Amino acid sequence: MIRLRSISLAAMSAMIATVAFAGCGSDGGSGLPNDPGGNPGGPNGDNPGGDIRGGGKGDGGTSGNIGDVANCAAATAQSALVKVNLITMFDKSGSMGRYKDDSGNWIDNTAKRWTPVSKGMTAFYSDPKSAGMNATLQYFPLSDSKGNICNVGTYSSPSVGLTPLPNGAFSNSLSATTPEGNTPTEPSLQGAVNTARAILASRKGEKAVVLFVTDGEPNGCSSTVDGAAKIAEDSYKGIPAAGIPSVPVYAIGVGPSTGAIDRIATAGGTTGVHVDVDNPDQTTSQLVSELQKIRGSVMSCSFAIPEPSDKREINFDAVRVNFTNGAGQATTLKYNETCAGNDGWRYDVKPSATVKPHSITLCANTCSTIQGDPNGKINIAFDCKGNGGGPIH
Template structure:
């Protein structure tokens, strides 16, 4: 697929109580294979937005650039926490009689999850899967969830659907413990892959029913957001009993939960879940690029960095720096005083995503096109 939104820098958690990224490509300096040997890149014919960002020409910057590098997207990891509580498979009527609800809730939700994981559109992402509740009397502890059912795996993959098919819904809904475990997995992932981003997905069908007061769940979501790295929490609710999920999402920094209504048409429920997951996937993936170090050991000068876009079959164009993304065009730093990423503005990002053969180069040494400070 074309370039998807890829958010860099800090981690994020998608909590689902319900675009692919691209692999990081090294910079090219000096006599690297993609360089012309002068410290300036040649026209690398390979790459594109399938994961290998070939360096295109530098246009007007060719004369002044001291070094350049490929645009390098940060890898995104989905940390998925999937609710397997008893309510996913059964419910009580007004007379207290239990009924099997597997066909209307657990089955379509499971199919939707498996479809998302195996979708070619998820290519470029990694994912990790865990279920809750787990751990018996230890279910409120992060340690009950920190050993994933499916370890970090590149998408698309059928392994997740295979694992989900082995699960039978049972137990209550210890959301606080599950969130603690999700944060733990995210931090472990970033500890092993510090240049990547962790995005956790928690899938649940209802209200927290264990591990203390609801405020504890809200505080846990906020602790993830305020932690280091900061991990935001997205929430997708499945079914009718989802009244407190908006507050979890708000404390997790994502404003509001999204919902999948239980439908008499189970296949529609499955499709709706996939649509919500795809929506979140698009939100957490932005056109952001890790900033490589300038060549020859030089210190980064934020006023001497340019982003050059070469569309398929077109000429290299130097994009303008725009802190406010005026008109949605151009690029900006994530943090001018201590930048880690270069982020394309929305309209520029959208146009780039449509062009699978486009190339991004980051050039050093020339005065930045546009006012930085």
């Protein structure tokens, strides 16, 4: 069995994961990623374990050889952690600043909402620890050339295009923006999802997440909470048959409104975040803290799948994703296509005869568990197609 380099999770965002490919023979069992067979790996975390295709579980110290892995030709490649693209849709409605209430009285929330939230966003975009991420920024509401704020296309073209972080362009954009208008949640959220999908279409193997920041319930363009939740759900599910990967939606609520935030986030595969607005300094620090948590989650739990150096085909039904905790106990993580229950791992898209995944992502609970073990190690191994390791012609 090919040995893998271990990853120290405490420094995962700055390190490289080694993914090894071994050509396997034709014997074996079901060939499914969640087959219970296969050795969970050596106790020191540097052995990926045996072939899962019908192999025995092993004893934690010896490699399986159901596919005669040890005698097959092997290819090795290094895989950097997946580049993450943060697609931000930021609420600049009047309630974030100065607006008239239903009685015609002026209410000024600028000091409590717009200013501290913009300050927090600027701090995150400028943070050196955000290096390794790209980001976009768009606002809502916005009008197209005909004054229509319901045009999804308007929200699909970011005010700040895809830019590596840290970067001061976001601070300049926020400083030049004034809150006004209502809250067209549906077209703006759909625009963010469209942006994310367009980026992934041109940047294969990368990951995109939507960050939706708002202070209120949907208001405008016939937007509803149900409609926004459906958009988030579709984004998270992706369209596997068309090779469109999952795009999680993170929703941050600024102010007292919680219903829409929780519904949108849950449908988008995440958990709603609520930022208090009673104390401006606290609002900024709390927002920065929540953004850092999101950054840690999306950057530390995805791994790119490189091409084997000898151009053979990967067998996506024969994969081992193994975790060795700080106490040396090795576990093979189960494949979980939809991350139901939030345990295990998934591909960015379901593999098929015509669709090839580009990355592996740990499900939320598994990700949290691993992030909480600074001495743990992750190993990932694939087998290649072909009898005895020979190339496919």
